[in-house]
Amino acid sequence: MSESNNWPTDPTRHVVYPGPVPPLVTKRVATGVASAGGRRRAKVREKTPHPASTPVDSAFQEAVQLVQEGRIDDGLTLSQAALQRALDQYGSLHPSCLRSRFAHACVLATSGNVHDAQELLSQVLAGQQRALGNEHPDVLETAAEMGNAAALSDEKPEAFSILSPALETATRVLGPTHVVTIRLATTLARLLVMTDHPEEARQLATTTWELADKALGPASPSSRMALLSLAAVLAEIGDFQEASAKAQSGISTCSAALGPNDPMTRSFIDLARHIDDLPGGPTSE
16 A cells, blocks of 8 residues: 555544543542551542533534535635634633634645644644643644644654654543544554555554443444544455444444434445445445
């Protein structure tokens, strides 16, 4: 498989974006053992969770859908109007407005305006790091989109330099089954496909899905997103039979949990159809 400038559309984006990133669950962490009343008990401290970010205007999601349908100008106009409302309400550096600026950058990248998206994402990341620190889920999600945009621009070394440390941080801070961790892992897996590392891509995508599926169950948003990415990776490396099986499994799970018209269900259906239409696909002659 040779390198290609054609970065496939990320089928998992709508799962994480543009809603609020879930906060870390407050954990009671045992830090030692002390004697009390003749009994031994663990000292416990509270691990402060990250605050959840404010949901952004649903117009950004509508804008992404318009762009994906080919109505690029309509999508960009809608996204720009939603961004302006956030700017007017919060100011450019408020964390909630930074989320809206991030969402607008996703729309730009989806529409093909990758250079503009990269510039905006760089500004968003700097603002988020100042306001939220380096380990907040919003910061790490922005890193995922920056890696995606770098890949779109055929800046693969830059994409690796963004995604790899961000994935390490997200795994350590958020855990391997957090939606942002999975977004980073799936984006990195697809980058590995592009750079002719198919087995590494398969391993990363498979491990990500297995962890989420075992810990959270197949119906969880994280598991569904990981399964969708795994099916896409398998298709991209030419394992069409297994890709089709994973896509069909996702259709069944999502149809039962979300209904046949949910965006995630439709993503699995679209991917299954795409796999079937590929030369060498399961239904090709």
